[in-house]
Amino acid sequence: MSIFLDLVIGGVSVGACYALIALAMVIIYKTTEVPNFAQGEMAMVAAFVAFTMMDDYHLGFWMSATITLVFSFLLGCALEISFLRPAKDLNILGAIVITLGAEMILYGLAGWKWGANQNPFPVPFSEYDGFRIGSALVTEINFWTFVTSVVIMLLLFLFFRFTKVGVAMKAVQQNMFAAKAMGIPTRRILTFTWGLSSMTGAVAGMLIAPLATLDPNMMLDPMLKGFAGAVLGGMTSLPGAAIGGYMIGLIENFFGGYISLEFKSVVAFAVIVLILCFKPSGLFVKHFERKV
C-alpha cells in the first residue's frame, strides 16, 4: 500500500510539471494550431536566467523568478516577431519547422553561454521535508509544484473565458481573417500568445530544475512528456491538457513501479498512439470540428 501512495505522489508531482508544459503548448496551439517544439528549450533558457540571477547577481529566489517571468515573456514575443512573423505564406508545417529551428538555436546558445555542466538550482522549498499522507511523504516542492500548476491552469482558464484579450486570442484561432476584419490586432495578439506561453513554460522550467539539476538537456524529456500529455488531454483544451499531463505522470510512475522500469519512458508514447487511434482530438475535447 505504501508504495502505491508513494507512486501517486510521485506521479502527481512530476505530472504537475508535465501539465505546465502542456498548458504552455496549448496556449500557442489554441491561437495558431502550431505545436511549439521550442517550448522546452524556452523554459530551459528561462531557468538558466533565474539561475544566473541567483548565482551571479545574488538576488533572492522571488526577485529572480519575477525577472525571469518578464524575461521569458519578452523571449516568447521576440521569437514570434523574429522567426514566425517574417515567414511568408506560412503554413502549419512551415511553422513547426521554424519552432524546431528556434529550439536548436536556443539549445546551442545555452550550451555556449552556460556550458554543459549540471548546476544546482536553489529553491525556497525543501526537497526532502514536508508532510505525510499515510506513510508517504509529500515534500514541500512536490506540494507547491502541484498548487502552482493548478493555480496557473485556473488563471489561464479564466483569462481565456472572461478577458477581452483571451476572447480575442480564441477569435484569432477560429478565423484569423475575420478576426482582423473585426478590428482585432491579430499580429499583436499572436505575439502576446507567445509571451504568455513562454511565461507558463518558464514556471515549469523553474520547478523542474531543482529536481532534475539544471543543464541544457534538462527539458528534453519533460517537454516530450508535456506534449504527450497535451495530446492525451486534447490540444485545444486547457484543463484537458493539464489533466493529460497529470495522467502521463501517474501512468509512468505506476508502470515503472509495478511493471517495468525499462519501458517506463516509452509507455507515455504508447498511450499517445492509442489515443490517436481511438480519440484523436484528445480525451477531454468533446467535439472535433473542422473549421471551414
Next chain:
Amino acid sequence: MKRLLLCVFAILLCIIVVIPVYSEDKVRGVTDTEIKIGQWGPQTGPAALWGAVARGTGVYFDLVNSEGGIAGRKIKYYLRDDGYQPAKTKAIGKEFIDDIGVFTVVGGVGTSTGMAVRDSLMENEIVWVGPLTGSDNWTEPLQKYLFAIYPKYTDEAYLLTEYTAEKLGKKKIAFFYQNDDYGKEGLKGAQKWAKKAGVKLVAEVPVEVTDTDLKSHALKMKQSGADAVIMWVLPKHAAIILGTSKAAGFQPQWVACSTLSDSAMMYNITKGLWEGVIFGNFLDMDNPLIKKYKAAQEKFAPNEKYTGVFFLAGFMFAEPMVEGLKRAGKDLNTQTFVKALETIRNWNDWLGHDCTFTPTDHQGMKSIFVSKCGPKGEPVRLSDWITFTDDKK
C-alpha cells in the same frame, strides 16, 4: 582541345599513382620536427562536461613541447569536437586518417563514439592510446594498435562491490545502472563478484539516459531493502536519485563508479547530498605531478573554466603515450612505437598506477582506489590502490 584534356588526365593519373609510392617510405604524421596527434572530444552537446579531457591533453602537449618536445620533435595536436555523436566521430576519424594524416590518436570520450572509428583506425594501423571509457571493447579481443588505460568497468564494478561487501560490511547490495553498454558492463562486474561470493544483488535497477523522473526507481530500491547501492550512471542521474531517494526516506550507503569521481562537482550539484558517498578513482590527485600540471594549465590555458578530475585525466591518458614516444626515440614509426609501448611495465611516473602493456595484454591499468566524499565535498582517500588480479577473473 582533346589532346590538352588527355594531357591533364595523364598528369593527374601520374600524380595519383606516383605520390603514394613516394610517401610509402615516409611515416604518416611524423617529420624530423613534428608528430601529428589527434583527439576527438565532446566540446558541445550532452556530454560536453567530458570535453575538458581533450583540452587537458592539449595543455599537456604544450607542456611537453615547452620542455623541448620528444626526440627533437614537437607535438602538433588536433582537437576535434564530435558532440558525442558517433556519426561525427566517424567523420573525424576519416579526417584524421585521410586529410590530416595523424601519426597516432589519444584519448577520445565515449564508447559508442570510439566504436564508430575503432575498426578504421586499426585497419589503417593508427595507434590509439587511452580511450576515455572502461569498455571491454578496447581489449577484448586484443587489438594490435589499441592501448587501453582506463580500468575496465567490469573490473572496477567487481572491486567496488567486493569493497562494499567486505570492507563496508554491507549485506544487501543493489545496483543502479544506465541501460546501455556503460551501465551493463558495470552490472556484469558486480554480478560476477556476487556469483563468486555466492550471494545475489538485491535489486538491479536500470535507468534510461533521457529519464528525469526517478521516483519509481528509488522506490524499487527502497522496497528491496538494500543497505548499499552501487551506481553506474551519469552525474545527472546520480544527483537526481540521491535527492529523490532522500525524499522517499531511503538513504543507503551510495557507492559510485569512477566516472563520478569528481567529488567537488558532485557535492555542488547534489547540494551537499554527496557527502559520505564512496567512489572509485583512477587518478591520483595527491600525486606531486598535479602541482606541475596545474601550473601548466595556468600558463597555457588560463581561461579554462573546468580544471577538475576530468581535465587532469586529459594529462593522465596521454602520459603513457608520451612515454612510448620517448622510448621509441628518433626512429619513430608505427611498429617501433607499438614495440616501445609494449616495453612499459609497472610504470608509475604518471597520475595513474602500474601502467603495463605486454604484446598479449593491452589493458594498461587495472587498479582503482576508493575515496569518500568529505563534509565540504573534498575527497578523503580510504584505500590504497586495489588491483584486479588474475585470480578474480
